Amino acid sequence: xxxxxxxxxxxxxxxxxxxxxxxxxxxxxxxxxxxxxxxxxxxxxxxxxxxxxxxxxxxxxxxxxxxxxxxxxxxxxxxxxxxxxxxxxxxxxxxxxxxxxxxxxxxxxxxxxxxxxxxxxxxxxxxxxxxxxxxxxxxxxxxxxxxxxxxxxxxxxxxxxxxxxxxxxxxxxxxxxxxxxxxxxxxxxxxxxxxxxxxxxxxxxxxxxxxxxxxxxxxxxxxxxxxxxxxxxxxxxxxxxxxxxxxxxxxxxxxxxxxxxxxxxxxxxxxxxxxxxxxxxxxxxxxxxxxxxxxxxxxxxxxxxxxxxxxxxxxxxxxxxxxxxxxxxxxxxxxxxxxxxxxxxxxxxxxxxxxxxxxxxxxxxxx
Numbered sequence: 001x002x003x004x005x006x007x008x009x010x011x012x013x014x015x016x017x018x019x020x021x022x023x024x025x026x027x028x029x030x031x032x033x034x035x036x037x038x039x040x041x042x043x044x045x046x047x048x049x050x051x052x053x054x055x056x057x058x059x060x061x062x063x064x065x066x067x068x069x070x071x072x073x074x075x076x077x078x079x080x081x082x083x084x085x086x087x088x089x090x091x092x093x094x095x096x097x098x099x100x101x102x103x104x105x106x107x108x109x110x111x112x113x114x115x116x117x118x119x120x121x122x123x124x125x126x127x128x129x130x131x132x133x134x135x136x137x138x139x140x141x142x143x144x145x146x147x148x149x150x151x152x153x154x155x156x157x158x159x160x161x162x163x164x165x166x167x168x169x170x171x172x173x174x175x176x177x178x179x180x181x182x183x184x185x186x187x188x189x190x191x192x193x194x195x196x197x198x199x200x201x202x203x204x205x206x207x208x209x210x211x212x213x214x215x216x217x218x219x220x221x222x223x224x225x226x227x228x229x230x231x232x233x234x235x236x237x238x239x240x241x242x243x244x245x246x247x248x249x250x251x252x253x254x255x256x257x258x259x260x261x262x263x264x265x266x267x268x269x270x271x272x273x274x275x276x277x278x279x280x281x282x283x284x285x286x287x288x289x290x291x292x293x294x295x296x297x298x299x300x301x302x303x304x305x306x307x308x309x310x311x312x313x314x315x316x317x318x319x320x321x322x323x324x325x326x327x328x329x330x331x332x333x334x335x336x337x338x339x340x341x342x343x344x345x346x347x348x349x350x351x352x353x354x355x356x357x358x359x360x361x362x363x364x365x366x367x
Contacts, residue, residue: 002028003094022224022247025092029248030255033088037080037259044083045263045270048074052122073268076118077260078276082111084256089249097245098153102146103286104249109142110195110282114274139192143282147187150290157241166238168292170299170363173236190294191285197304198281200311200330205268206261207332207346211303211353212280213257218300218357219287220250225364226291236367243291253283266343300360303353307331 003019010016018024052074086104093100116138117130151164158164165183166176179186202208225231227244260276263269272280281304288297298305310331317325327337335345 001091001095003092004096022227022244026220026224026248026251029088029092029252032091033084033252033255034259036084036087037256038262040083041080041259041263044080045074045077048076048270052076073271075122075271075273076115076275077264077270078111078114078272078274078279080263080270081253081256081260081272081276082108082279084259085249085252088252088255092252093248094245097242099150099243099290100245100249102149102153103246103283103290106142106146106191106286107279107283109146110139111275111279113138113142114199114276114278117278118273118275136192139195139278139282140188143188143191143286144184146286147184147191147289150187150286151183153242154240154290166292167294168238170293170296171367173367176238186294187289190289190297191282193308194285194288194297194301194304195278195281197301197308198284199274199277201304201307201332202272202277203330203332204336204342204346205266206264207349208277208280209257209261209264209272210346210350211301212284213254213261214350214353214357215284215297215300215304216250216253216257216280218361219284219291219293219297220247220254221361222293222296222364223247223250223287223291226293235364237364238292240291246287246290249283250287253280266346296360296363299363300357302356302360303349310334 003025006016006019010020086108089100089104095101113130113135117135120130121128154164155161162178163176165179165181167179167183167186169175169177198208198212201211223243223246225235226237226240227242227246229239229241232239257280260270260272264272284297284301288294307330310326311329314324314326314329317323326334328334332345332349336342
């Protein structure tokens, strides 16, 4: 919004030239989202408490400490993240950019699916929310629309008209694999997998939001570099015109995440719920698709992948052999069962997320 209003005035008032720079607007988006979260947080949490008398239902088959320590804590705190993120993005981003709208609307779409799930849990006072098949069906439909629009937007910037369906490989230059129509399916899987991986990670205070911000910081750098022809050419990565604007959206997510973490730090005053975790995961996945770094997402978001894999392995092992590999899945609960304190698990998982982010970012130069 500010970009549309103030940049045309830069010829008369040179100070408005700063609004042309993605870096300046990203900083503005981060600070704006942070302030919105800080200001809206306390009254929003009080409102949630008044509406959710018993808070988020706690799984009886989970760690025993959760039943006593987390009972009564309201959920759906993801609304606070979406509110701050949305206001900051609309205020600071170039609203003529198609990638901004695709990623933003997908984020809110996945947040809507998460809200339905959270609402069912709270209204029925059960940890079982929206059915798994219905949940995945909604996610795949939203992801399909977003990936198709992204492919079309990418094709419009490419003379050959097929860049949108290309898969880029890390560590090598000038290698693109044309997946054709299969790229739509691939993109959908990337988005839905990351959304549910973040959702599974959201089991301890601050556990999901920290790595999500770390991944967002990494992809903000990737989006900025990949969306700049000079930097992309220097680094040997594939230039994706227009995606640099996603840096602003990701910066808004970081600011909103920091504001939410203020209230989600142990002991949490509010949980993000599926409303937040599905939205954040979907946003990261869609950004990776837009900037052609889908495989790198598996590295930067490796902690989320580990959490999801632990659940898959646990289920397969139990159904085929009747034995469990982990004391409890997702894997963060396994460490709880081993006696690790919650803050210890959270901080150590954050450290792992930072290491994986650095490894993922190294793919920008190691080619």
